[in-house]
Amino acid sequence: MTSKFGATQIGLVQFPGSNCDADCIDAFKRLFQIDLQLIWHEETSLPSRLQGLILPGGFSYGDYLRSGALASISPIMQAVKGFVGKGGSVIGICNGFQVLTESKLLPGALLKNDSRKFICEYAHLSVAGGDSVYHRKLKGSLYKVPIAHGEGRYYVDSEGLKKLGANGQILFQYAGTDGVLSEASNPNGAISHIAGIVSENGRVLGMMPHPERASSELLGSADGQKILEAFLETVG
Amino acid sequence: MNYEVIVELKPEVLDTQGRAIKEALTRLGHHDLKSIKVTKRFVLEIDGTEVDAEKLVRKLAEEHLANSVAETFQTKRL
Numbered sequence: 001m002t003s004k005f006g007a008t009q010i011g012l013v014q015f016p017g018s019n020c021d022a023d024c025i026d027a028f029k030r031l032f033q034i035d036l037q038l039i040w041h042e043e044t045s046l047p048s049r050l051q052g053l054i055l056p057g058g059f060s061y062g063d064y065l066r067s068g069a070l071a072s073i074s075p076i077m078q079a080v081k082g083f084v085g086k087g088g089s090v091i092g093i094c095n096g097f098q099v100l101t102e103s104k105l106l107p108g109a110l111l112k113n114d115s116r117k118f119i120c121e122y123a124h125l126s127v128a129g130g131d132s133v134y135h136r137k138l139k140g141s142l143y144k145v146p147i148a149h150g151e152g153r154y155y156v157d158s159e160g161l162k163k164l165g166a167n168g169q170i171l172f173q174y175a176g177t178d179g180v181l182s183e184a185s186n187p188n189g190a191i192s193h194i195a196g197i198v199s200e201n202g203r204v205l206g207m208m209p210h211p212e213r214a215s216s217e218l219l220g221s222a223d224g225q226k227i228l229e230a231f232l233e234t235v236g
Numbered sequence: 237m238n239y240e241v242i243v244e245l246k247p248e249v250l251d252t253q254g255r256a257i258k259e260a261l262t263r264l265g266h267h268d269l270k271s272i273k274v275t276k277r278f279v280l281e282i283d284g285t286e287v288d289a290e291k292l293v294r295k296l297a298e299e300h301l302a303n304s305v306a307e308t309f310q311t312k313r314l
Contacts, residue, residue: 065300065301066303069300069303073300101305102303107305108305109303109305109306111245111249111250111252111306112252112253113252114250114252116252116253116255116256155249155305155306156305157248157305160305189250
């Protein structure tokens with residue numbers, strides 16, 4: 001199998017405590033024939049031809065201070081901010097989303113789940129209104145993707161929430177298997193059921209669910225493939 | 237010089253730990269207990285002049301020790 005994305009230069013930042021890096025390496029290799037370029041957090045620059053970047057899940061720095069807080073001031077993050085500033089594409093998954101909010105590359109914060117439990121289960125994601133590449137590629141379907149987090153309750157104040165809605169920055173919302181948003185379908189108490197948001201330019205995506213873990217029917221769902229494909233479509 | 241920084245969730249943000257502890261203690265029969273708020277306390281030891289130290293404490297609290305999206309902080313010289 002060949003992939004039109006095979007020559008795409010994608011990097012993955014490894015922080016001490018990242019633990020979903022191997023899942024991403026496997027998914028990108030198997031689905032798209034892309035060998036991810038691994039970047040240690042102590043590096044101060046990104047590979048020059050890099051087109052897209054992944055911040056993986058895990059427990060960077062043991063979640064000390066707040067999830068993602070210490071990773072957000074890692075040496076590599078200045079280069080990541082520069083990459084984003086030039087319109088680079090980044091996907092932050094789970095802890096990667098927390099790193100993006102702590103770095104102020106995305107608005108809001110991820111707080112302890114309202115149930116106070118670590119949740120590891122499938123979520124069903126509906127796609128909200130918006131005009132980013134992600135919205136256009138993914139709209140109209142429901143995506144079955146696992147979540148695994150203790151601090152995934154997305155929070156932003158009411159003004160920030162209005163802005164996200166007005167800008168079309170809300171991408172994924174936790175829904176029921178019928179696609180309807182109800183209290184029962186919101187696993188962690190996230191405001192407006194938010195599971196994933198994009199930046200104003202649509203190039204930076206942060207999401208709590210793990211698309212790389214939904215990359216094979218054999219493992220329960222392959223719906224993550226379309227999400228990872230959409231990420232590759234954003235890469236310029 | 238030593239300084240203390242207390243960080244707490246904004247009142248409108250659900251404090252899940254505080255709620256869990258309060259509920260558990262209420263189960264023990266402490267019904268006069270109305271609520272518990274969990275905060276974080278940081279103690280910072282800082283060199284330099286008092287003016288600079290206070291500025292630094294504020295900067296560190298604002299930019300790193302608290303997340304202004306969901307938390308507030310107070311600083312105090314010990």
